[in-house]
Amino acid sequence: MNIPMIRYTLSQVLRIEGAFLLLPCIVSLVYQENVGITYFIIALVLMLTGTAGSFVKPKDPVIYLKEGCVATSLSWILMSVAGCLPFFLTGEIPHFTDALFETVSGFTTTGASILSNVEGMSHTGLFWRSFTHWLGGMGVLVFLLAVIPMSGGSNINLMRAESPGPSVGKLVPKIKHTARILYLIYLVMTLIETILLIAGGMSVFDSLALSFGTAGTGGFGVKNDSFASYTPYVQWVAGIFMLLFGVNFNAYYYMLLRQFKRAFGIEEVRKYIMIILLSTGVIFVNIIKMYDNAFTALTHAFFQVTSIISTTGFGSTDFDQWPTMSKLILIFLMFIGACAGSTGGGIKVSRIIILLKSIRKEFSSYIHPKIVRKTTMDGRAVEHDVVRSINVFFITYMTLLLLSMFLVTADGHDLVTSFTAVLATLSNIGPGLAKVGPTCNYAFFSNLSKYVLILDMLAGRLELFPILILFHPKLYKGIIGGKRN
């Protein structure tokens, strides 16, 4: 294990987080809120610690996959602990577990909240809460790679552990430029949404906070009823942007290069949009009688479908009141999640496509036992190794889901609540059904359940294995035990 390099990475992450904490300080100046002082002090402490920790550069900059996973997971844990300090120390969220839950939920872009009265928070606090979504959406290590000069090609292992999707490709040869392009697209899209929301008559603060929430596919709102009280215009803008942020960012890069055919030809993106259209259609028909007019029903159907599939988790209406069929469709969407290479969570559309294609392949091998066939994606054969890792991912996802459910049911809540609470955190969505529905929150869970859900959120955001590997005893051999190795 290359401990100095992990130390260096963690320190850099702290430094960057400290720098970003200055943004809420500006907000506190604008709104004249005293909590800004606490934020400022924490920002300074983080930056100093980070600078001190990264002062000595490691001699050996090589990061193998193992180190990449450990560095990423530890970064996220450290970042969450440091990021919850403002909430905890200002007393806005009095319990540490709750503050940590809220921050992890923010960074992992889950959007599951323990706050019952969001409107009671200070603007500074709300801003930081929403900003964690923005930072967590594209990933803080990707940001790190974009701004900090890191030598050596092995840094792809940092990005690999943090980026959603079965395989990580670069857009351009240098990882630094890839990371910059991704952040540039991300920033520009966030700005466009903010402007469109402001144009819809929303306040600048709300527009920014909601754009952060949409961009990272997070789901923290600034109102108690999330999106229900906004105008249909705002709901449509947010709905479309949720859809857009759930698209593989490669598509946008191709568009920038004016390769539109290639951008729209990505199989995953096409299927993603097909799923959205189909689900919206079925839910629309299913719920049309519940609303005054068809347009409202369509608005809610579309908003909720994009909100859930992109794993954002905003609510424009209490979908817990919808018919069971519509709710079941939403649960399907919770499993599927967004595209690989987007800011969304879940199992990912590409994995689902490949899994379903394997079923077809299995069928043909029953009909023609000696058939040679490969699963294809975008007209190319998918490597066996990728298919294998997707299968294992799916099984691990399910195992983790069931195990977490088992632990959460210890609290004694009903099956739907326990199931959707775990699913909504593991897929980084936020609201589930029943007691964790869009009008409710997660405050009532016991501490044990909250820590289980925190772990689920982190595991879901970091594609399971980087977090789970922290529990592997072999990792600590040679660090804690003997001197060998």
Added chain:
Amino acid sequence: MKIKGKSSSGLRIIIVGAGKVGRTLVEQLSKEGHDITIIDRNAYKVREISSNYDIMGCVGNGASYTTQTEAGINDADLIIAVTESDELNLLCCTIASQFSNCASIARVRTPDYSKEVGYLREKLGLAMIINPELESAKEMARLLYLPTALEINSFAHGQAEIVKLKIPVGNKLDGMAIYDLGKNLTNDILICAVERNGNVTIPGGDFVLKAGDNISFVAAHKAAVYFLNLIGFDTRQVKNTMIIGGGRAAYYLADQLIRNGVEVKIIERSRTRCEELYELLPKALIINGDGTDPALLKEEGILRCESFVPLTGIDEENVMLSLHVKNISNAKLITKINRPGFSEIIDKLDLGSVVYPRYITSEAIIAYVRARSAAKDSNIETLYHMFNSKAEAIEFNVTKESELTDVELRNLKLKDNLLISFIIHDGKTIIPTGNDKISVGDSVMVVTTHLGFTDITNILK
């Protein structure tokens, strides 16, 4: 920031073929800060290489236009084709130059084509054709003409040479300071780098040489021979050589040597290859047998051979053979190592001269790439890595006036650890003193431990 991610200094380079040479190129060129995309058919190889270096991978047939587009041929500055197959390499470059205006370099190794290289290059519009086997054969041949040297690299189209040797115990040079060289021995050579205990220094005048040092000196060929005689080295060319293995490298080497009157004996395992070799090299003695068998070596007179060059395709066999021959005879040894990565062990073994064909290839390409990415005051003519890439010897053609032309050298503020080793002015090799100056049209060779020079003006502080 530009969307396409172009950095200011780096070129966009596509390398086709993730073999040994491809890998070396990736390693060296990514170190120099270029944007590199590698194409190979083998997805596993591509993934492996792109997770070790900061480059992009692309799986597919490098000669297909679709794959090339995917790898970004339209914006590329250079394509380098180094797959196993010569024909594929040529096709890659031809297709690339049809669709984009990038420069192209192909590796072509087969002797059938090697005689037509000039014609191929011109007709197909290639920037460069490289033949590592031929280049390493040339280097090996130079070593056999001057067997006491460990390494010989030639500059300025053979007008000057840089020779590496080890100072034996009890030699005249042991304990001599550099400024005494001119007084006691000759003024026509210049010691430009010394390696002692793994550290490389560009020596000043008060540097005292010691036995066991590896030194590199620059001189015209005749002056080098004269100097070696003076310090008591044998400078006769070898009379005969024994080559084990009859591959392409063996053919090229034998061809060179026979033309210079060296008797060549080749031991090759395959009967058909032996027959081919006989047709190609009628003057060579071709033996069909297992060259790794000590009994056969003895029978074929290894004890009387003046030089021995194992060229089997397997590094381990070459090393073992060299060590074996070292043990039983005094023959000059040249060992060819295909796989670098164990150089710290190879350095410790007494293997005579060691030749790395992969570095020879990449040096030529890096010289070309550096020259392309530099400002146009000068061109890099040749580049050699010295002492395991701890120092570089670069020959610049000065094509334009700059702040250092026509200024006496002593008035230039040069970087430390840097030496202007020679200037070729009007066809004459000058070992420069403070009174000499660099003019437009000269070739200048610089030895330095600062790596990555792209232009002659880099030598200034």
